[in-house]
Amino acid sequence: MLIGELSTKTGLSRDTIRFYEKQGLIAIGRKERRFNNYKEYSQETLERLFTIKRIKSFGFTLNETLELLELITLKEATCDAVVEKVSQKVMMIEAKIKELEEVKRLVLTGITNCQNCCPPQTEICPMLTTDTIF
Amino acid sequence: MLIGELSTKTGLSRDTIRFYEKQGLIAIGRKERRFNNYKEYSQETLERLFTIKRIKSFGFTLNETLELLELITLKEATCDAVVEKVSQKVMMIEAKIKELEEVKRLVLTGITNCQNCCPPQTEICPMLTTDTIF
């Protein structure tokens, strides 16, 4: 199939697919061309794109996705290995969540303090400048 | 004071301070130069940098930080206005947290399913390829 079909079937834009190709996430052999030089993508490529979407949905970057794809190619994508990688990703997600929650806590404290301390038209809100009380 | 002093006092690198200057977050007048062309930063600039650090710590981007700084300049950084902006930021943080938690849930479900279904040396872990069950 041509890139347009790949695009509609995966929901990825042509540009994105071409970008993935440049990045080495998918590859096309020299033979897989039509006489007019159009690329003829295989069913495997389509499935690979779905796999990429799935891996990305777990929060992996493209580079990490590439690593996982290579595990598949090498037939080393055992459940053990994959669960290991994915668990690490979960830990990073948890870390990010904690970070965001800390920021949120900080900001909410600031708001509370502000509303306890300042008349609403205070000219320069101390939230922006004062560390100590806030 | 010179940029080095600014740097040690704020903990920001020289490069970062110069970058902030390029971005218009801090400014220096033509007069504030020593005879040798070195920049002589004022106490206000130092405080402005602390303000920038503080605003950034609330999760604002540099562009948003610039907006807030301009509110200060225009004496429109009232508590009302600031709390409004900051509350919006809290909502965005909450949205990001929810998003991450959803990803985490998805991944953990995958792991659980995998461990229920697959012998540990299954060659291609279905987590990477199968949407339906996982």
Add this chain to the structure above:
DNA sequence: AAAAACCGTGGAGTCCGCTCCATTGTCAAG
């Protein structure tokens, strides 16, 4: 036959927040 829609390639641009580099100039210590 002409216009619209597709295909290819290569490369530039975007957002974000720096960081690093090269080059040149200045100044203080040994």
Add this chain to the structure above:
DNA sequence: CTTGACAATGGAGCGGACTCCACGGTTTTT
């Protein structure tokens, strides 16, 4: 008097994931 640490400037590079553009060729539709 040299070495090293600082300063200024302009611009490149990075990581991440695209998106868009220009240019040309092909195919389909009207």
